[in-house]
Amino acid sequence: MLNTSIHYENGRLFCDGVAVAEIAAQVGTPAYIYSGTRFLSNLRRIQAAFPTAHIHYSAKANGNLAIMKMLVNAGAGIDAVSAGEIHRALIAGAQPENIVFAGVGKTGQELYYALSRGVGWFNIENVEECRLLNSMAGAAQMVARVALRLNPDVAANTHRHIATGHGKAKFGMSTETIRDLLTRQGEFSNLSFEGIHIHIGSQLHDTTATQAAIRAALDVIQPYPTMRTVDIGGGLPVAYSADEIVPDVEAFAASILPLLEGYEVILEPGRAIIADAGMLITRVQYIKEQGEAKFAIVDAGMTELIRPALYEAHHEIVPLVEQGLPRESVQVVGPVCETTDVLGRDVALPPLAAGDCLAVLTAGAYGMVMASNYNARPRPPEVLVDPNGKSWYLVRRRETWDDLVAPELA
Ligand SMILES: Cc1ncc(COP(=O)(O)O)c(C=O)c1O
Structure with missing residues (x-):
């Protein structure tokens, strides 16, 4: 448009x-x-709407180095879903601690690369990945900071091919699995469980499902004082035509930020920036x-x-x-x-x-x-x-x- x-x-x-x-x-x-004017002003608008949140540009939307470099210089962290994207982010000048590493099927080699570079967050998607990362971090005498990705089983208002938070999707873990992991944190002495991650889909046409997902996430982490960060993923929509009605970034923020008071918030917007x-x-x-x-x-x-x-x-x-x-x-x-x-x-x-x-x-x-x-x-x-x-x-x-x-x- x-x-x-x-x-x-x-x-x-x-x-x-x-x-x-x-x-x-x-x-x-x-x-x-x-x-350049437009993507920088899109970033600034998100930063203003979510003034205390950490904004991690989702490199999967557009990984061009020059673009990432400008976004990083304007204060964005990076959301990466592969070692290749971490490599790009580092070349673009991102500080490793400002990179979140998400992805449903990270390989051992990728986890090792991310650990060795000092990546700030690992968004964990299954129990075996938790064990693998724990043992790799142990071997490296490190403690990795993790957010557990919740599959909240909500139906996002978007195209079926880009909805990720319904119960049949491959993404994330059920509430039961996450509750169980949190009760067994002692088994993972080289992981620091500090956050919960939800990304229910891209191009979200309303915030209802996001609100439900956030409530479900808070319900799971509420008993654990170390779980202070909620990463709400990406999904901020854009209008592809004049008659496509989507909430703007301010409306999106207004409908979810009140739920998140007292928590650190991470956002992973891609589409809405570029x-x-x-x-x-x-x-x-x-x-x-x-x-x-x-x-x-x-x-x-x-x-x-x-x-x-x-x-x-x-x-x-x-x-x-x-x-x-x-x-x-x-x-x-x-x-x-x-x-x-x-x-x-x-x-x-x-x-x-x-x-x-x-x-x-x-x-x-x-x-x-x-x-x-x-x-x-x-x-x-x-x-x-x-x-x-x-x-x-x-x-x-x-x-x-x-x-x-x-x-x-x-
Ligand atoms: C985990 C995660 N975070 C962020 C994004 C970026 O989403 P968007 O471009 O809709 O903001 C995606 C996209 O699929 C994703 O899977």
């Missing part, structure tokens, strides 16, 4: 003070473009009319942005040049050999011709991080429009065909 950073000026799409067509002309398409700061630009290759449908076949597809194919996600698609011409309904499809390779169905766009450029909006989160080389397609470059609003630079170059074959041992 358009916003104060990604907007039209005299019919031309701008990212802050830079015409998007200028970037397209220089770096080519497809390409991701991010507004989604609406990013767009994917793409060029029309062909126009094809077939049956009733008009297809715009563009040079980006599910390899660059898989969310529409994976989650039936909606992204607004707009032209780089808006001349106020009458709109027509177009199927915006990619070049990948899959029927689901559709970026937008029935998109209302002005008449298009080969060579025209489009922008797929609100694509900053779960976009480039999920890009793939399927069909031997090099992944696109990423461009950052500086927070000064005027200059822009490549923060990741376009991959080459040689990059594609580089790891192979033929």
Whole structure:
């Protein structure tokens, strides 16, 4: 969706003070473009709404080093779900104690790496992981600080593929398991049980389930004075279209902070920081009319942005040049050999011709991080429009065909 950073000026799409067509002309398409102004102001807004909370940017939403570096410099910690993300976070300048390590299937090697780097929190998802971490921390003569991830068995108001807190999901532990672990803390002398973690899903359309999850979490930890931290995960939503009504960050904070008085709070937002700061630009290759449908076949597809194919996600698609011409309904499809390779169905766009450029909006989160080389397609470059609003630079170059074959041992 358009916003104060990604907007039209005299019919031309701008990212802050830079015409998007200028970037397209220089770096080519497809390409991701991010507004530094927008993601920093999204972070500041969350920091203001949760003034005493520790905000850990969720690197899984967009792990670009330049972006993480700026967020870390602006005071964010990092939420990492793999040793690879911890590695990235450290390169981006995050202090290890400001990293939380979550993830349902951390390997021993990953736990060892995190321990040896001094990562601040381990969000534990099962009893065996607890035992493994305890013995590794023991061998290293360390005490690891842990938060136990609760699966509160609540139904989040979101797409079924991104709901994580219902009882059948693989994430977290039941209240019974956590209660049992807490009564047996003495068996884990190299772990310090200090927090509870809940993340019931992404793109939460209301806070009802989050409130229920927090109440369940507090009920479990209330008898244990050392359990002073509640990590409520991510899930702060963004609007992907004008008619998508979601609570804003202030409303989200107002509805849950009163429940958490007296506790340290950790938040792991990803999408709410970076989604609406990013767009994917793409060029029309062909126009094809077939049956009733008009297809715009563009040079980006599910390899660059898989969310529409994976989650039936909606992204607004707009032209780089808006001349106020009458709109027509177009199927915006990619070049990948899959029927689901559709970026937008029935998109209302002005008449298009080969060579025209489009922008797929609100694509900053779960976009480039999920890009793939399927069909031997090099992944696109990423461009950052500086927070000064005027200059822009490549923060990741376009991959080459040689990059594609580089790891192979033929
Ligand atoms: C444990 C955890 N924390 C944080 C996040 C980030 O969520 P979001 O991008 O919705 O804020 C996720 C996303 O799935 C997650 O699994």
